[in-house]
Amino acid sequence: MTDPAERFIQYLTTLAERDRGALATLRHSLAFAPGAYPRAFPYVERFAGAAAHERDARRLALYAVAALFARHPKQQAQSFASAFGQLFRKRGSASIENRFVALLEADAENIFDYLRQAISLLAVDDMGLNYATLLKDLSVWMNPNRNPDPLRQRWARDFYRAAQDEEASPDPDAATDHANAA
Template identity: 50%
Template sequence: MSRHSESFIAYLQELQTRDRGAMAALRRSVARGPGDDPTVYSYVERFAGTESTADDPRRLALYLVAGLFARHPMQASRSFAAAFGDLAKQRGHTRIETRFVALLEADAESIATHLRHAVSLLEANEIGFDYVRLLDDLSRWFVRDKKAPLMRTVRQHWTRAFYCEALDATEVRTDGASFVSHLIELAAHDRAALAALRQSLAFDPGDFPKACPLIEPLVDPQWLSHDARRRARYLVAGVFALNPIISQEQSLAAALGAVARQRDSESIEDRFVALMGADAENIADHLRQAARLVAADGFAYNPAWLLSDLSIWLNSRAEPAWMDRLRRRWARDFYRAVQPSSDSQKLKTETEGA
């Protein structure tokens, strides 16, 4: 949290105690776009700086936070998302969760509207939150590019904070078997959920808001937003949704090898070699391509095995020895599947006779 943000919130708290007229003006300003109400310029512009433009993300965040604080001046230590998650737990989280997902999907143009509604709900239930942290977060959210890295980071942090508060510990199932059973249940009964999971493949794992209600109940509350185990769940769910059938006996690498054998295509092997060279930063891109090939040819694989492997692969700090063993196993599975059984028998006979 920045000192500038702390100073601004302290200033608002001072206004609350000594200037009721200022607080009334700031409350009214929330009905307009951030920075669009001239009656509150004298309270906020001194913190915006002389070099900021009208649409500067920091300036917009200052105006919005000032209006929200004036409406609900209850400063607390936990984040806005955690406070909203607490509200979801208190009121039965389905409707509040829907609002939260819509908020996560908001861009710089619409975030103010969603936050106004959310803060009104927190005010009605007398739940406070940390305006300092909200100011810092919104300074990143107001960057106009919806896929800006800073905004994605904020969105993922908000997701984890919300669900860690909203979900009862007894609701969270983190083992691989429960995860696969959950995917099978979705495939059988919820086509809309599968569609959302397929859409999530266009985003970084965990960064597509509509997928969050489907996956977060299977994420350990102790895992942070960037935890490889959490990201693996989102990625595996997305690729499963492309072709929701399961084989208990075959890995994804073996399924891709079967595709290469069936198509008699060297390009599939080239893709596999590229996948083997991927690291934690780009494995998701290569895996999406591989999974689409497998889905197109109707082959199945074991998602529990894939989940276990990606929990290592997506970990940028994984031990090199673990990655070496993982890659060797994938290579073995792929090339065994590529080689027809008759060739395997011929090779065995030739080896025995040598």
């Protein structure tokens, strides 16, 4: 049996291939808070589970990811933070890094707003990400009973590792060679 997050992303991928109207509806839900656009209910609610209340973090994360995926349905293996770090490395723009740091400071109530902007930037450069991982991460981040700090730290590591220019990477062997030469 596949992971529920993977199953949801597979469903969204199928919608992207076969039902452009559904994707347009989900894309339109970007203008609303996650879970607040009634026309998106038929596409997402079946994955939320019968026990999920309207402010359930996983339910909100499903709606957020469905809308973000509809905006830019490019699925790849890399995490969101890695993709955004690669965008920063590619563009060399301090505003990308500033947006990422602001996103890291976001709370459960406004993380979706920052992600909406970030996904739009990734879409311009046609850079994909792993939406199943994003769904799992948002399920934690949007939960007021969970501490998102370990997640923020992982995202920061992913971003800065991907942002680091490989040519400028410190070479541990070069440091040893320099020390031996002295």
